[in-house]
Every structure is written in structure tokens, then in C-alpha cells.
Amino acid sequence: MTTVLAGIDFNAPAHEVAQLLIGTVLLVDGVGGRIVETEAYDRADPASHCFTGPSERNGAMFGLPAHAYVYRSYGIHWCLNFVCREEGHGAGVLIRALEPLAGLDRMRERRGTDQLRLLCSGPGKLCQALGVSRLNNAMALAAPPFELIARTGPAELVAGPRIGISKAMEVPWRFGLAGSRFVSRPFR
């Protein structure tokens, strides 16, 4: 099984994969859009779920690269990560926001809003819009229902501190597509 998908080698540091993912298109069962915001988390990172080692919840992060790690946030929302592997350790990239492109009607139905900007502008929102749940945990990104499509041209990136964490707040591992109005919060 290859670790290369959409021209990206997932057997690489999470902060590199996080940048390469910006601009690629993610579909789940034909529903999705362009990735415009990501965050990287790795094994040496106190803010990461894998920092303290494998557990029932984070096991997928220590599994195969180019697979999904889905966890429940605040007991309510689902969040989707792409598993990377650095030096044999677990790491992941949190998918934080998409620019909606395909399956808009299904997204509107699942999200309960007509406003394009509110469909996928956050990790919990995009999982709801794409129908991602625990069922998708540890699934290969190379096979249905997942589909990852390489970007056609270069992407201009912006970076900043990650959102919603209380540790390692100085690490600038939040990445976005410059100028996109579909990010969860503006970059400054």
C-alpha cells in the first residue's frame, strides 16, 4: 500500500504534509471541497493527542499513514485527521476547513443552513457536512468513500498559531490558503 496520495507522501513530517494539503480537494462519498485550512500535530508536541502514547481513542494515529483518525471533540463533534508518520511515530494533520465544491445540497441538508460560508468552516462543521463519524476512523484515504485530488497549480500559504489549544501555543502550525473566505477564523 502506497503512502503517496494526490502527489503527497504521508510518510513525512506532519507540518510538511499540512502545507502540501492546502489546495487539494477532499471528497467523502462525492461530497466535499478544497482544503483551505489545516493544523499539524506530532508526537513531540504537548498539544497533540499522540503526545502521551497510544490509547483507545488515538490508536489510529499510530497506525498506517494516509489513513483517517477521527475523534470526538467535546463529546459532541467529530474531527477528521490525516495520519502521517515521522520516524515511525504517530502524527496527524487536522482538517479544519473546506471551500465547498461538490454535493452542496447534501451539505446544506446535514448542516441545516443555506449559507455556503457556514458549511465547512471548522473541523466539527466539515465532518457534519461530509458525514464523517467514528465509522471512518482508521479507514484508508486511498479508497472509497474517501477521494483526494491533487491541486492543479501552486497555492499561496499563510501560517499562524493553532486554535483552541492551551499548550505549545507558540508553534505556528496552522496553515491556510491565502485570501480564502472559507477558513474557520481569519489569519493575521
Add this chain to the structure above:
DNA sequence: CTTAGGATCGCCT
């Protein structure tokens, strides 16, 4: 515009 609080699950100390 900003801030505060509630929902609610699983892991951690």
C-alpha cells in the same frame, strides 16, 4: 462587535 455558557463523551490524574 465581543464574551459567556451549555451541550456531552472519553481520556486523564
Add this chain to the structure above:
DNA sequence: GGCGATCCTAAGC
């Protein structure tokens, strides 16, 4: 028993 890689709503300025 505490605390999140969140989101929504309501209230305050």
C-alpha cells in the same frame, strides 16, 4: 473529578 484540536445561541457594549 477535570478538561478538552468545538459550535451555537444569547446577552452585553
